[in-house]
Structure formats: structure tokens, C-alpha cells
Amino acid sequence: MKIEDEIKSTIPLDISKKIILNILYTQNVTNEKFNEILKPYDLSGEQYNVLRILRGQKGNPANMCAIQERMIAKTSNTTRLVDKLLLKNFVTRNVCPDNRRKIEVMITQKGLDVLTELDPKVIEHENYFSQNLNTEELELLNTLLEKYRNQ
Amino acid sequence: MKIEDEIKSTIPLDISKKIILNILYTQNVTNEKFNEILKPYDLSGEQYNVLRILRGQKGNPANMCAIQERMIAKTSNTTRLVDKLLLKNFVTRNVCPDNRRKIEVMITQKGLDVLTELDPKVIEHENYFSQNLNTEELELLNTLLEKYRNQ
DNA sequence: TTTTTTAATTTGTATATACAAATGTTAGGT
């Protein structure tokens, strides 16, 4: 469905406005579907994102700053996200011995296990949308988004 | 900057994953910039969206359902958004005389004035990003997003 | 060594999001 129809716009929209609404709306659609995948695991999207970042550390701990840097929503409150993951025993949190200002966060085996279980579902989710485009179109969409976003 | 660099990914990502992250990230970038525009007016993005919908009614009131239908984030809590707008005298709220289950929400002159003041800033914001692409690329991006999103 | 500056993280507060349950109203069936 066209973006004008999705938001029930009665007047024709400028292409610049359509694009920005289309990005917002498309992100909402993908995100809503992703949250449904995570729901049975009692994880929010941002909590999942933190776990994914920690797995990427391959055994090394990550401090709060490093997690924040790799996050998509840069303004998320990493402290509170890690708090929630700690309650579920998906991560450990320790003061860094070399620099006591820093906090070392590590994913636990339980956290790794939940990610392993989620992996195929996440890939299925990604493909659910990308299957609508062929390889060439996918590369094009990716390039156009990068070009659009950067100043 | 490429999406892999934005999130400091150490491994190459599948195109399907890149697209979904790219949409999420791009939406975050545009949204953050838009919030800065709204900040001096003490409006949130969703509050602005409700005002825009009400202006589109051209003098006719809209009930909560109608507002909800036209909103981008379908799960937003319209009642509370209207509450906030009411406190700022940007809207009026009355029980519908024909059907007392319904609430008639209307934009005030003060609400219309703030939208008029915002209009050029919003257009500038939209163009800030779209100027990176030519007309053909903009149409292509719009089409690809619609194709991507729909099942 | 003491003071000041910078860095890393946490806490506070207001608002927004997500979702379920509750409330009040209308419409339909008997």
C-alpha cells in the first residue's frame, strides 16, 4: 500500500514528505513485527540489541561506553537496559579493576543460549521483508538510504 | 557513512540485515533532527502528528478513532496525547452529542498558529535529507520502501 | 600533594510506548 493510503492522507504529498513518512512508517512496521518475535523471550528490542553487541565481543567484556557507541538509538539508557538484562541473568556486571570508573559487562551462557534460539527467527524476520525485492533492488535500497541519510 | 560503520560492526552483514538496520538507523537520524525542531515549541513528534491530522480535518472535529487511524505509530495512546495538547490549549475536546461514546477533538486557532509557524521549518527538514538524491532517486527510494514493506 | 578538569556511569524526572483491563455507551436480540 502507498504511504498516502496508510496514513489516509486526503491531499497529494510532496516526494520529500512522502519519503520521510515512508521511512518512519516502514520502521514502525518492521519493529512491531520484531517485537512480536521477542515477546515470548521477555526481551525488548533494545535489550536484544545490547545482547547482540555483547556476543560480538567474543568473550571480552564491554563497558557502558562501548555498548552505547554500537547501539542504534544512541540516546538509549544503557545502564537501565543492562539492569534489566542482569535481573534475567543474561549478563554479568563488574567494576573494571584497571579503571574503577568503568563497568565490565559480559554476556552469560544463558544469554548466549537465548540468542542462539532467536537467531533463526531473526533471519526469518529479515527475509520476510527482503524477499519482496531482488538482489539488485536490495543493494539499491541500501545505497539510497545511506546516501539519503548522510550530510 | 555505511550502516556497518555506524554500528561499528566487525563482521560483514547480510544485505537483508543491513537493510533492516539501515531503515531503523535512518529513521532515528531523521527523528532526532525533527525533535530538535519541535523542542522550542514544547511539542513531541506524536503531538505534532496529532495537530497535523486535526488541521487536515478542515474545521470538522475528529474523534479518537479517526485520529488513531491516521497516525503513523498505530499503538500510540491518543487519549494522553490529546490530554497534553489540551493543557497547551492547542485543541478542544468535547463529548459528541450524537454518540456519547465518542469524543470530538478540534484544533484551536493557537494550534493552527503554531503549525503555520512550524510549516517552513518542517519543509526545510524534509529537504535537508532529500536534497542528497535527485528526483529519480527519490521516486525510486519511495517505491522500493513501499515494495519492501508490503506482504 | 592538593586542586581542577575530564571521563564514565548513575540517577531523577517528564514523556512516550506497549499492551491489557476497566469503564461507559449504544445497538441488537429475545
Add this chain to the structure above:
DNA sequence: ACCTAACATTTGTATATACAAATTAAAAAA
């Protein structure tokens, strides 16, 4: 008229977002 189902909206609760202020520790300067 009475009961039930459907509709429109509100309220409750937990979590997340946005942003500023506070806390604590390390590094640099005096």
C-alpha cells in the same frame, strides 16, 4: 423492557526514551 454483545475511550502498569543533574574515579595542572 431486559440482557448481551460490540464499540469508543480511558486507565493502569511496566518499560523505554530524552535530557539534565549528580556521583564517583582518574588524569592533569598548580
